[in-house]
Amino acid sequence: MSGIALLFPGQGSQYKGMGVNTYKYESHTKQIMEEASDILGYDMYTLCSTGEMEQLSRTSYTQPALLTMSMIAFQTYMHQVGIEPILSAGHSLGEYSALVASGALSFQEGLRLVQQRGQFMENTAKDGTGSMIAIRGIDLDELERLCIQHSTPEQPVVIACYNSRLQHVVAGHSQALERLNRSLEQQQVQMNLLSVSGPFHTILMEQAADRLATFLHTQTFQQSRWPIISNVTAQPYTSDVHIRQGLIDQMTCAVKWQQSLLYMVAEGVHTTIEIGPRNILTRLSEDIVPTTHGYAFDKHQDRQRLITDYSLDGWLKECLAQSISLPNCNWNEEEYELGVIQPIQRLKQMLSEVSLSNKNDLHAADIREKAASCLSEILRTKKGEKPSQQDVLIYQLVGGLA
Template sequence: MNRIALLFSGQGSQYVGMGAAWYDSFLEADRIFEEAADILGYDLKTLCMKGPISQLSKTFYTQPAILTISIIAFRLYMHEVGIVPEFSAGHSLGEYSSLVSSGVLSFGDALRLVQERGRIMEEASKADLGCMVAVRGADLHLLEELCEHFTVNSQPVTIACYNSTYQYVISGHHASVAAVARQLEQQGGQITHLQVSGPFHSPLMQQAADLLALELQKYTFSEPLWPIISNVTALPYTDVNSIRQGLYLQMIRPVRWVQTMKYMEKHGVKQGIELGPRTVLKNLAKETKAAFEVLSLDRNLDRIALQHRFSLRDWVKTVLAQAISTPNTNWNEDEYQRGVILPVRRLEELLKSIELGSSSSAYEQRHEALECIRLILQTKQVTAREKEEVLDLLRRDQDGAISDFN
């Protein structure tokens, strides 16, 4: 039984040519790029496909670009695989992509939000208050102690990202960050100065966070279709107000990615799927030795593996087998014709269509198959409890494994 989590890329994953592998084979990509261009006022598709990287790496452009590519990836995932996840989460900026995927924000609203977020962050960076440094191979307790020791007055330094059990990012005032970095290097830590425009996820972004809080109030937030795990708490959001608060606090608090992965492990996730450019989150999961594998849609071999592992054809065969094998206690011929014979035929048609290479969305086909089996179970007069048990099992057992039906 597989429990899936969708993981969305953050800033720093961008590269020239991102999205090109999907563009030619997925017609909806062009429509999404067109919507983005109408909202942003510039040709985002050309920027993503052809660069230049100097422009693509500017926060003002990076954030809308990664959001757009991530939503194309999500729509492609729903088209090719189509399984509703147990959870979703995004790394920093990726949290906005997660919110769009689960229906909390419309794509258009999220695009406007991240464009303004990028502008606010770039404006804050003009003051040159600080910087960010990636740290590898350092003891976490030592890192926390050094950040506390070198934080003085208006010169804070703090852990900005708990990326993996081997990699952290510190952020803050130039002098304080440099002092911590020197100490870590003496202890054998590996230091990389990040090419970012400011001390993100640190108290120095307070003014920017306050401006973002005002912007967040302009948009409508809906209840999520599935749980979204917060960067700030590493726990699922409880309501739309907590989402607004989380996006505000995310500007000045650390991204707790390790803790997010641990939460997913604890709650039974068996498969992570990275949606967005590159394989950053897949690599972080490996470093953390997560109990579940992460596959990236931006890697062709992973994309093929996903389609094979979560075979729609095999799963519909499972649904059809369950429909036929469930005992019947309803002897009304008219009801049996409408509620069993016709939906079984529809399942057979679905299966044949898939085998012939149907272009329909996998999500829509899975949904229709579940509606067919629901009607069949109801017509055959299966008890309410048994019906829900079967439906729940079918929803979760979407990798084509027959297992529980043998």
């Protein structure tokens, strides 16, 4: 198993110029940008590169922009690194990016969904009755107590995101937030007003949730290539019905991010790769489980470290070494030629091409898949293990080498 989880950021991660210089040399960037512009009816490249931050921070623009940039980052990751995760999750809006990357939604479907979602949320919050604040330095039980103390049925304030052991986000009615803010100031708690336009993940988003439910009712979801963790339950989605309900509930329920990461670690995740703007989720991962290895793909240093740590050249060399060292129990010359000699030759050819080619001309995911297929064919042909054990060994070899 690779032990890798892909994490997709949500609203608040946007910044002017996000991803433009990082991914401008990738062939898919222009294609994805143009596709997004055609669907949305405005120039996505201009919005992300030189547009006004005020517009980019509007929910109806932020959400499609972040999904677009996350998909460009994901395609770049698959092109340069190419290792599929064992699990994936997205923070709030990022859950849509996770679903698109896994194949549960197409990019076009995901973009139209977040366009509607953003408009529903913006319209519901347009009267300016609420906002969100990130808080560090207070015990969770104490924060929950203060939220209850300063809430009324008409003016609620709740924990909207359980982000890490050290950070939580509260959201709610402006007046309730003011009352909570005064109490927190007395305790010298660190607070940061988030760059969002409303009290998301609270009951104040119920109208937007109802509208999204109507829109989602006609949406079908495909089988994902790997499990996606729900923000609401911190468990993997199990069906399209589960996904649909989870996306609706997410509008008014808290994001259980800390719980989601703890679940992933319990399932064997030891490395997280943040796919999208900034490194917010990478920092949160360090807060939650300091032993995990985190890479923020948007950061040049992290991206280069990731490419080095998961070197395609090194992986192919290890595939060759494993292929040659595996014991052989098949003495049929014809089978050995077809199932061992020729796959080893193909592995050597791949290694030669990777070593000599411009890395931008290669697609790491395709090469890894072909190499894994060769390794599988060699192991089955050599018949060094029982059929039931072969599957386990192939899984361990390919996953471990990744």
